[in-house]
Amino acid sequence: MKTTFVVPDDLEPARRDPAAPAIGEAVPPHNPRCHGCGPDAENGLHLRAVFGENLTATATLVVEPRFEGGPGVIHGGIVSTLFDEMMGLANVHLGVVAVTAVLDVDYARPIPVGTTLRLVGRVLGRQRRKVYSAVEAFDDAAGPDAEPLAAGHGIFVVVDPRAHFAATRP
Numbered sequence: 001m002k003t004t005f006v007v008p009d010d011l012e013p014a015r016r017d018p019a020a021p022a023i024g025e026a027v028p029p030h031n032p033r034c035h036g037c038g039p040d041a042e043n044g045l046h047l048r049a050v051f052g053e054n055l056t057a058t059a060t061l062v063v064e065p066r067f068e069g070g071p072g073v074i075h076g077g078i079v080s081t082l083f084d085e086m087m088g089l090a091n092v093h094l095g096v097v098a099v100t101a102v103l104d105v106d107y108a109r110p111i112p113v114g115t116t117l118r119l120v121g122r123v124l125g126r127q128r129r130k131v132y133s134a135v136e137a138f139d140d141a142a143g144p145d146a147e148p149l150a151a152g153h154g155i156f157v158v159v160d161p162r163a164h165f166a167a168t169r170p
């Protein structure tokens with residue numbers, strides 16, 4: 001998969017929070033109104049992810065007609081949103097609140113409406129307050145060895161949520 005994103009080769013290992021829900025359990029939504037994962041977001045994506053081994057989070061999502069961009073294919077901005085969210089959900093393994101500073105997306109193949117996507121977010125490692133994460137989107141019907149249709153990377157920065165959202169939290 002081609003990418004211009006550079007993952008530093010001196011990342012510190014990221015440690016799983018012992019208080020995080022167990023592997024195999026659902027990742028709790030970080031905000032009930034979140035457009036990506038919130039159950040109360042009226043027109044949201046309602047992603048429901050499950051914690052996996054090796055700091056991963058996995059979800060599936062059917063590409064609905066409302067996600068169309070080019071004729072018959074998903075809008076690139078929806079892929080970006082899914083990737084931001086899936087990496088954010090994988091970061092929940094760490095028991096920190098980290099917001100997106102950088103989101104990098106590589107689109108390898110057109111993704112037709114109707115495709116069931118398997119989305120896998122993964123924490124790669126840390127550097128001080130920065131969390132480096134990655135994500136891939138697969139055609140779920142194509143089997144476990146299929147190449148990703150799109151992939152992405154992110155740099156998330158750990159914040160104190162009380163201070164970060166003090167001025168905006170309803």
Ligand SMILES: CCCCCCCCCC(=O)SCCNC(=O)CCNC(=O)[C@H](O)C(C)(C)COP(=O)(O)OP(=O)(O)OC[C@H]1O[C@@H](n2cnc3c(N)ncnc32)[C@H](O)[C@@H]1OP(=O)(O)O
Pocket residue numbers: 030031084085088097098099100101102127128129130155157159161
């Ligand atoms: C309640 C739970 C919420 C969970 C949220 C997850 C939801 C999904 C993810 C999202 O969509 S979050 C929404 C979109 N993101 C934002 O609104 C963040 C807006 N940006 C900011 O608030 C600040 O710029 C940020 C907190 C990211 C950083 O500001 P700070 O002043 O706290 O940090 P600082 O500038 O000192 O940078 C800390 C480190 O990050 C690095 N950094 C910051 N911005 C960067 C950037 N753009 N590119 C590369 N590195 C960056 C910076 O170089 C430094 O690295 P070093 O340790 O190596 O010095």
